[in-house]
Amino acid sequence: MTEWRYLVNDNRGTLLAIAIFVVMFTIYVSNHPAGLTSNVVTTASNKGVLLAFVAMAQTLVVLTAGIDLSVGMIFVLTNCLASGLVFGTALETTIGVVAVLGAGLGCGALNGLIVIYGRLQPIVTTIATGAVFYGIALALRPVPGGEVNPVLADALTGKLFGFFPASLATLILVVLVVWIPFRRSVLGRAAYAVGSSDQAAYMSGVPIKAGKFAAYALGGLLASIGGLFLTFFTYSGEASAANGNTYTLFAIAAVVLGGVSLYGGVGSAIGAIFGALAFRTIGDLLFVFDLEPLWQPLFQGVVLFAAVCLGSLRLIQVRNRLEYFR
16 A cells, blocks of 8 residues: 555656646537548548657756756758758658657767756756757758658558557557666666755765656757658648747646646656646637637637646645655
8 A cells, every 4th residue: 555655655746647637638529510420530640749858858957956948949950961861762751850859869879978968057058059959950941841761651641550640659669668778777767866856866876867867868858759750640841930839848748737846856758648638628728719829829828827826736735855755
C-alpha cells in the first residue's frame, strides 16, 4: 500500500495531465459530427505530436532547473533542413533524416556546452542561440518551399493496420527508445538530482555536467523529430519566427500542464506529452462547438491557470522543499 501511495504521489502531475486530456478529448469526440473514428483520432494525433515532441524537449531541460527558449527555433530549423534533405531514393532519404536528427542533437549539445562551461544562465543562452538557429533557418529557406519523400511522409502521418495513427506510434516508440532509457540511466538520475539541488548533487558525486549535457542534447534531438514531422505534414519548410515562438511558449505551457515543476527535479516527459495533447485539444473543442478561433488563447489560459493552481496545492502544503519528494 505504501508503494502504491508513493507511486501515486510521485506521478500526481502526470495523472492529472492524463485526466485533463481524457476529459477534454471525450467531450471533443462526443460532440464531433463524425464521432470517434480512426480519421478523427489520426487528425488529432497528427496535430498533437508536433507539440508533444517539443514539450518533451523542454521537459528534459526544465528537469535540470533550466529552461530552453530555443526549442521552437530548433524545431523550425530542422523543418527547413528536412525540406531540402529528406527526399530522393531510400538511401538519400535515410541520410537526410540522419542529418536532420544530427543537426538537432548538435544544436542541443551547443546549448548544453555554453550553459555548462560558459556558466551562463540557460534563459540567456537559449535566447541567443535561438536567434542564431532562426537566422540559419532563414538563410536556408528565405521563402517557404522544398519537398519531402512522399512515401515516408504518408507512412508516418497515416494509419497503421487501417486504424492506429502512425504518428502516435512513433511518439510511443520515441518514449520507449529515448525517454525511458534516459530516465532510468545514471545521466537521467543526475538530471533530476541537479534540478532538485545542484549543490547536494555535487556533494553526492553525481555527474552533474554529464547529466545536464545529456538533457540539453536529447532536448535538441526531440525538437528535431518534431521538425521532421512538421515537414511530413506540410511537405515543405518555412523559416517562421511566429511558429518558433509559438511552439516554444506552448511547450512551456504543456510542461506546466503536465505537472513538471519549473523549479526542476519533479515531473515526467509522459506528463508533458499529455499536457501537450490536452493543450491541442482546446482548439479542437472550439471547432466542434463552433466558437471563434480568437477565443482559443482565453481557453488555453484558463486551462493552464487551473492546472498551475492544482499543481501548486502540494507546494503550498509543504514547509520545506524536501518534503515535496517524500
